[in-house]
Amino acid sequence: MANQHKFETEAIRTQTERSQFLEHSTPLYLTSSFVFEDAEDMRASFAEEKDRDIYSRYGNPNSTEFINKVCKMEGAENGFAFASGMAAVFSTFAALLNSGDHIISSRNIFGSTHSLFDQVFPKWNIDHSYFQIDELDKIDELVTSKTKILYAETPTNPGVDVIDLDVLGKIAKKHNLIFIVDNCFASPYLQQPIKFGADLVIHSGTKLMDGQGRVLAGITVGSAELVDKVYRFSRITGPSLSPFNAWVLSKSLETLSLRVDKHCENALKLADFLEGHPKVNWVKYPFLKSHPQYEIAKRQMKAGGCVVAFEVDGGVAAGRRFFDAIKMLSLSANLGDARSIVTHPASTTHSKLSTKDRMATGITDGMVRVSVGLEHIDDIIADIEQALAS
Numbered sequence: 001m002a003n004q005h006k007f008e009t010e011a012i013r014t015q016t017e018r019s020q021f022l023e024h025s026t027p028l029y030l031t032s033s034f035v036f037e038d039a040e041d042m043r044a045s046f047a048e049e050k051d052r053d054i055y056s057r058y059g060n061p062n063s064t065e066f067i068n069k070v071c072k073m074e075g076a077e078n079g080f081a082f083a084s085g086m087a088a089v090f091s092t093f094a095a096l097l098n099s100g101d102h103i104i105s106s107r108n109i110f111g112s113t114h115s116l117f118d119q120v121f122p123k124w125n126i127d128h129s130y131f132q133i134d135e136l137d138k139i140d141e142l143v144t145s146k147t148k149i150l151y152a153e154t155p156t157n158p159g160v161d162v163i164d165l166d167v168l169g170k171i172a173k174k175h176n177l178i179f180i181v182d183n184c185f186a187s188p189y190l191q192q193p194i195k196f197g198a199d200l201v202i203h204s205g206t207k208l209m210d211g212q213g214r215v216l217a218g219i220t221v222g223s224a225e226l227v228d229k230v231y232r233f234s235r236i237t238g239p240s241l242s243p244f245n246a247w248v249l250s251k252s253l254e255t256l257s258l259r260v261d262k263h264c265e266n267a268l269k270l271a272d273f274l275e276g277h278p279k280v281n282w283v284k285y286p287f288l289k290s291h292p293q294y295e296i297a298k299r300q301m302k303a304g305g306c307v308v309a310f311e312v313d314g315g316v317a318a319g320r321r322f323f324d325a326i327k328m329l330s331l332s333a334n335l336g337d338a339r340s341i342v343t344h345p346a347s348t349t350h351s352k353l354s355t356k357d358r359m360a361t362g363i364t365d366g367m368v369r370v371s372v373g374l375e376h377i378d379d380i381i382a383d384i385e386q387a388l389a390s
């Protein structure tokens with residue numbers, strides 16, 4: 001999908017064709033199906049001789065607008081929109097893999113994606129190997145004749161580690177693997193993995209894309225050939241995004257750049273504050289100079305994102321006291337919301353992982369993840385400061 005305008009403009013001006021009412025803002029097409037002129041129109045539509053909507057499980061003007069926008073933002077050829085981020089992750093893998101195939105993935109991935117690889121795919125004899133984010137030179141050794149997909153998230157959740165996309169893109173090319181990136185933490189505004197060789201990019205639209213904690217959504221965009229396989233799998237199996245949620249999301253994307261700029265500005269200020277705090281053992285934020293992959297982050301991202309990770313001194317007990325003392329910030333599982341959120345990954349989102357897997361991905365008992373919102377930064381810092389003091 002060729003871009004006519006700059007990112008911010010495409011985010012606003014990519015719109016479904018106007019109806020006969022000449023509305024300015026795209027209406028909500030809350031319809032399960034679409035009608036045909038006559039028998040021939042119906043036959044030709046089902047035979048895919050016409051590019052038109054038939055049934056909202058296959059496609060709908062609202063989801064098409066959302067998909068077209070994300071394609072322009074990511075520099076992708078085509079996409080498909082899902083009811084949740086996990087529906088996108090599952091359906092994309094399931095569409096591309098056969099029994100016996102093998103996935104190579106970063107060990108640092110979203111908790112449910114971990115469970116998908118560890119608990120669900122073995123049912124269909126789909127195996128995986130994990131690589132450590134600081135051992136990209138060992139990925140070559142993990143490749144077998146059955147390996148089909150190379151998968152990564154960057155920045156990672158919840159540890160905000162950064163993985164070199166350029167290096168991964170070259171490894172995927174060398175071994176002829178499909179390179180898939182979950183770009184949810186960065187959003188298409190901060191990072192476009194296709195530039196670094198990704199074949200497909202997945203997002204949970206639930207996070208920064210919606211940005212106000214209202215809807216669940218997911219999307220996969222990338223090469224037209226691969227997206228077609230994902231589309232064919234999904235129109236049969238039915239994980240499609242609802243028109244209402246697509247409509248909400250397409251509106252949200254109009255303000256993505258403004259919101260994400262502010263999230264990043266607030267997050268960097270909070271990270272700077274925490275770095276000097278005596279009760280904090282360490283702070284991780286991609287655009288802090290002390291971040292181990294700061295140089296890579298600068299190369300592949302426009303700014304550091306909305307998530308800051310840090311460790312409260314004193315282990316689990318101190319961590320619990322910190323959470324109980326928080327007054328304004330929300331204790332919730334979401335991220336990328338206008339409201340700042342604090343979570344304790346070890347006891348919540350990543351509690352299903354074994355202690356060994358948690359330690360291997362850097363999730364210590366006292367680790368806190370903050371999704372920095374759009375409130376005034378002074379109020380965000382003040383709440384965290386009083387909680388650390390208690």
Ligand SMILES: *Cc1c(COP(=O)(O)O)cnc(C)c1O
Binds near residue numbers: 110
């Ligand atoms: C939240 C999240 C998902 C899953 O998205 P849902 O919309 O909750 O299903 C996948 N990957 C990452 C990195 C996420 O943060």
